[in-house]
Amino acid sequence: xxxxxxxxxxxxxxxxxxxxxxxxxxxxxxxxxxxxxxxxxxxxxxxxxxxxxxxxxxxxxxxxxxxxxxxxxxxxxxxxxxxxxxxxxxxxxxxxxxxxxxxxxxxxxxxxx
Amino acid sequence: xxxxxxxxxxxxxxxxxxxxxxxxxxxxxxxxxxxxxxxxxxxxxxxxxxxxxxxxxxxxxxxxxxxxxxxxxxxxxxxxxxxxxxxxxxxxxxxxxxxxxxxxxxxxxxxxxx
Numbered sequence: 001x002x003x004x005x006x007x008x009x010x011x012x013x014x015x016x017x018x019x020x021x022x023x024x025x026x027x028x029x030x031x032x033x034x035x036x037x038x039x040x041x042x043x044x045x046x047x048x049x050x051x052x053x054x055x056x057x058x059x060x061x062x063x064x065x066x067x068x069x070x071x072x073x074x075x076x077x078x079x080x081x082x083x084x085x086x087x088x089x090x091x092x093x094x095x096x097x098x099x100x101x102x103x104x105x106x107x108x109x110x111x112x113x
Numbered sequence: 114x115x116x117x118x119x120x121x122x123x124x125x126x127x128x129x130x131x132x133x134x135x136x137x138x139x140x141x142x143x144x145x146x147x148x149x150x151x152x153x154x155x156x157x158x159x160x161x162x163x164x165x166x167x168x169x170x171x172x173x174x175x176x177x178x179x180x181x182x183x184x185x186x187x188x189x190x191x192x193x194x195x196x197x198x199x200x201x202x203x204x205x206x207x208x209x210x211x212x213x214x215x216x217x218x219x220x221x222x223x224x225x226x227x
Binding site for chain 1 (some may be wrong): 114119122147149155156157158159162202212215216217218219220
């Protein structure tokens with residue numbers, strides 16, 4: 001019963017490439033989030049969105065952008081990938097007025113070479 | 114903005130012992146405090162949460178306590194089992210409807226030795 005799906009589990013890209021990470025949820029959640037997870041640093045928020053076509057910067061937005069054209073899909077874009085963006089990327093969604101909890105995707109392990 | 118500190122970063126216990134993980138937060142307006150468990154290679158999953166109008170919450174072998182005055186909250190796991198081995202994350206938010214962002218601690222790697 002996977003409810004938050006990230007399109008790729010593992011991804012290898014070259015420095016300077018434009019990279020798209022896709023996240024789709026089927027729970028009709030209004031809110032979607034992108035975090036990156038690095039050892040010893042926990043989960044850090046990159047961008048989030050409360051509604052279609054809305055976006056808010058998180059704590060580490062530099063080098064990233066996002067797109068939310070449909071309620072169920074939230075895309076993270078690395079405009080020009082760099083080696084310091086090698087990381088695990090986690091997408092999550094939540095319901096406004098709901099239990100407050102996030103549902104996470106399985107993550108995308110991105111390696112930039 | 115909110116800052117969440119989590120200790121210890123690693124914790125090793127014997128099966129059957131108790132484990133305690135502590136977190137402090139900086140924003141007194143935070144009112145929602147969830148805990149997530151992430152097993153190796155898997156997604157984080159919510160295991161328990163507490164809101165600021167409650168001091169303690171239990172669910173079988175796990176419990177969370179909240180001290181609003183001191184701005185800290187803790188996760189307690191009793192009778193630990195090997196399957197409790199995972200990374201645990203605390204988080205805080207000022208959620209009024211589930212839309213506020215969560216700020217996470219850096220995680221605690223718990224190892225339960227058989």
